[in-house]
Amino acid sequence: MSQAPAAQAAPATPLGYAWEATDEQVSARYGVALSAIVRFDLNTSPAPPDLALRLLRVGAFGRPISEYPPSDYRDLVAAAAETYGVGSDELLVGAGADEILDLVAKAFLRPGARAVIPTPTYAMYGILTEQRPAQPIAVPRRPASDGYALDRPAVREAARDAAVVWLCSPNNPTGLPEPSGAIAALLRELRADADAAGRSAPVVVLDEAYAEFVGTSLVELRASYSRLIVVRTASKAYALAGLRVGFAIAPSDLVREMEPYRPPGSVSIPSVAVVAAALRDPDALRENVLRVSAERARLADALASLGIPAGPSVANFLLVGFGDRVRAMAVADGLLRRGLVPRTFGASHALADHLRFTVRSPLEDDRLMAALAEIVPTLPHPAFGAAQETKP
Numbered sequence: 001m002s003q004a005p006a007a008q009a010a011p012a013t014p015l016g017y018a019w020e021a022t023d024e025q026v027s028a029r030y031g032v033a034l035s036a037i038v039r040f041d042l043n044t045s046p047a048p049p050d051l052a053l054r055l056l057r058v059g060a061f062g063r064p065i066s067e068y069p070p071s072d073y074r075d076l077v078a079a080a081a082e083t084y085g086v087g088s089d090e091l092l093v094g095a096g097a098d099e100i101l102d103l104v105a106k107a108f109l110r111p112g113a114r115a116v117i118p119t120p121t122y123a124m125y126g127i128l129t130e131q132r133p134a135q136p137i138a139v140p141r142r143p144a145s146d147g148y149a150l151d152r153p154a155v156r157e158a159a160r161d162a163a164v165v166w167l168c169s170p171n172n173p174t175g176l177p178e179p180s181g182a183i184a185a186l187l188r189e190l191r192a193d194a195d196a197a198g199r200s201a202p203v204v205v206l207d208e209a210y211a212e213f214v215g216t217s218l219v220e221l222r223a224s225y226s227r228l229i230v231v232r233t234a235s236k237a238y239a240l241a242g243l244r245v246g247f248a249i250a251p252s253d254l255v256r257e258m259e260p261y262r263p264p265g266s267v268s269i270p271s272v273a274v275v276a277a278a279l280r281d282p283d284a285l286r287e288n289v290l291r292v293s294a295e296r297a298r299l300a301d302a303l304a305s306l307g308i309p310a311g312p313s314v315a316n317f318l319l320v321g322f323g324d325r326v327r328a329m330a331v332a333d334g335l336l337r338r339g340l341v342p343r344t345f346g347a348s349h350a351l352a353d354h355l356r357f358t359v360r361s362p363l364e365d366d367r368l369m370a371a372l373a374e375i376v377p378t379l380p381h382p383a384f385g386a387a388q389e390t391k392p
């Protein structure tokens with residue numbers, strides 16, 4: 001999900017959040033034909049049409065849709081266990097990674113508990129923490145020049161009395177993984193601090209929603225840090241966001257602690273069947289990842305040639321700094337008027353002067369580039385003293 005883009009949906013939730021505007025709302029607000037709307041704000045890179053068709057041909061889904069899915073999602077769990085190289089008892093299935101994150105918050109955040117969030121990062125960690133209601137402790141990341149890496153000593157300090165630490169690698173919206181060894185070192189420190197204080201270590205969530213784009217995972221760290229929950233999804237590199245399937249991978253006793261909070265059938269029979277087939281098709285995944293990385297390089301080159309270079313990214317999105325928020329909002333407005341929806345950040349966000357663009361199909365990305373080529377020359381000059389990259 002994404003929150004609070006330039007075109008915000010109403011009404012806001014009771015906690016004050018609003019989910020992204022729908023295509024229909026953007027169309028009505030900006031007077032653009034519904035068919036012309038393209039979402040560059042949701043990090044969903046379209047799959048080639050034959051992939052979806054091939055997967056749908058798995059046919060009758062192995063079970064009539066007049067029935068509920070088996071409450072243990074047996075075949076999907078078997079496929080995930082094989083793909084991720086973990087035991088079936090170490091897996092929990094959810095309606096997207098978002099439901100997994102929600103289950104973590106419900107299982108491990110009591111009212112008033114503290115949850116550490118290295119920022120900027122995926123906004124749902126803060127939202128789910130506040131919903132408990134627990135206390136989000138934001139720890140700013142290192143600056144863009146350090147790849148927005150974790151500030152490890154600060155996270156360690158903040159985690160001393162925390163119930164949960166939310167980590168994301170590769171991180172959304174900054175697009176980069178944590179430096180090699182940083183998460184393992186942090187987990188060692190958290191374990192040592194907890195042992196020294198005679199209390200249990202915080203639950204650490206490692207959201208690997210974009211892991212397939214780099215081809216590596218830190219899932220093996222659960223062996224040395226028994227409070228680690230790794231989160232994976234079918235939404236990004238598998239290009240199956242509409243099916244809503246995500247996974248928690250964790251030591252079996254942590255899975256058992258989350259299990260009671262899970263609805264018995266939030267993932268549909270077609271979703272179970274198609275995602276199980278997708279997990280068993282590594283060639284299709286490889287093709288997707290290669291296609292996205294080639295297109296990401298093409299989009300990054302085109303942005304650079306317009307004088308608005310994107311930061312480095314290993315994921316299916318690019319983060320672009322515009323020097324100040326006025327310029328970023330002018331670009332967002334110009335794009336929305338053309339039916340192209342970028343991800344914007346609120347005025348108080350560390351990346352308020354940036355926009356995030358999903359890498360989509362070559363045709364859709366060409367529309368984005370053509371629009372930017374029209375908009376960028378009309379922008380006001382950057383405000384005096386505005387940095388090209390905002391420090392978080």
Ligand SMILES: Cc1ncc(COP(=O)(O)O)c(C=O)c1O
Pocket residue numbers: 001002042043095096097098099122168172207209232233234235241244245246
């Ligand atoms: C870091 C991160 N985690 C989780 C999600 C949600 O994924 P899903 O579609 O599986 O709910 C997103 C979606 O943008 C994301 O960026």
